[in-house]
Amino acid sequence: MIYINEENIREIVRLEELMEAIEEAYIAYENNSFIMPDRIHINNKSNTLLYMPCITEKVFGTKMITVFPDNKNLNEPVIQGVMMLNDSVTGTPVCMINGASLTAYRTGAVGGVGLKYITPKHIKSIGVIGAGVQGYYQALYACKVRNIETINIFDLSLQSAQILKTKLQESIDNIVINISKSSSELLENSEAVYTCTTTNKPVLPDDKSLLENKYFIGIGSYKPDMREFPEKLFEVVEEVYVDTAFAKEETGDLITPLSKGWLKESQIKSISTIIKDKKQITKKTMLFKSVGMALFDIYTANAIYKKALEKGVGTKIKL
């Protein structure tokens, strides 16, 4: 077995390859060629253990994640864990990957693939609301998908925005990075906008004139009480694309609009159909919402594992 940590991933993997893995996962999703049981949650006080198994024809495995909110105060990551891959013929564990790093890379790749399918090729500016881990990864992938010249950042914490700016400047060449004073200012200057927060109050201005003719990628809200998109957004979009059918039961960004009647279920479409058919969405105002699924993890993990084998990278472990 080999163990692959974040450093290893960074060393060997091209972001384009992980986006290809995500597109393959979408095609497997469309073809229904997988077993993906519901996520298993175990709660202990404020802490959560999550098990996300997934079985495909070629590979199976499990992402095991711990969510310990108090880690913030201990200067430790809130989300930790490992992704285990098993040989599909014998079940033998063949690979483990740092679970937080895998999640960061695959979520970035899902956003990147979203951008590819919902925006025209010529866009040159993106905005990132929420300067956390995903703020960084979404921007990184966006620059591989489109010729981005400007990144706008907005975060309630100016310090976080500044840290992200520095980090992105170190990672991406020839890029202008601005810190916006408000989400309205960010929206004015960005063609496509990523929301990467866990807020329960919409982070975008509830202003039709600002929201129109923009491309939105919702990454943050993954629980019923979380919501990033404002009411008026649903007046300017005709359709909402989602990564998985169960998104409408998981995120407040769909649950609330559906229950308030701002959005009809018939307006929610699966992006996997578009990807399988190699189409492009060409609406002028567009919304893609991702909540993630174990199928993405398994395809991304397998791509990383294969690359690690090829490059001879990772810590070798005698079982």
Place this chain on the structure above:
Amino acid sequence: MIYINEENIREIVRLEELMEAIEEAYIAYENNSFIMPDRIHINNKSNTLLYMPCITEKVFGTKMITVFPDNKNLNEPVIQGVMMLNDSVTGTPVCMINGASLTAYRTGAVGGVGLKYITPKHIKSIGVIGAGVQGYYQALYACKVRNIETINIFDLSLQSAQILKTKLQESIDNIVINISKSSSELLENSEAVYTCTTTNKPVLPDDKSLLENKYFIGIGSYKPDMREFPEKLFEVVEEVYVDTAFAKEETGDLITPLSKGWLKESQIKSISTIIKDKKQITKKTMLFKSVGMALFDIYTANAIYKKALEKGVGTKIKL
């Protein structure tokens, strides 16, 4: 994080220490100081994935096991997997242990602790029915608990019995090892008998005169359709001790006798009470049945992990 394989365990661990860990697990069980969700099963054709999480005050973790029956034909172990231990304050993975090895050691330790509490100190002979992995481990532990001079082995495959004999001779000094021609012959020559098969037809002779005044430790049957103990055994035992309350729902060795009326539920007792009170069971015919539980895994794994840290053993992994 460190990874601990079978070689590492063999190098550093004394069997007595793992039996102490099992006794501590029993006390935690009695004190109800743990969270142990039901085992999670995922089936894919004939293969099974099992997740066994357990949370205690000091430590938590998960044993993840794959059961691939066709591995027999591929000369690969049917059961494989890993046990993961996490830091109880932060959730950080701190240790992984070969899951099959851990299971082998802990199941042996559970049998050893059973022997300690249900047999008098003077017994000198044991019998082992079923010459698989547990045939080996049960005998190994028995020799640490009592001054065993003779081990009798019975298996339907003479070759398996011979392989186990050789293996035990290499592992235990000053021991006489006989291969019995039948389970009746084994029973005649053994004071305590371990059953370590996955049969659905009782492996012991249905003969009261042979069964009386013997000590039985049931290790093998862990499913409703598996049964090692014959009907007459329930005429000669007054009480059946179990490792966990849910044993009566899991093994055919209790389900069948209960449903046929050979055994009353009031006759089933938890060995943990005896262990907590540091008592000894003194009946002349005695039956202990184990089905195992995640609490045993977590206590055994933690004992192995601590020892590995102390001895500086295991593969170091940068998360």
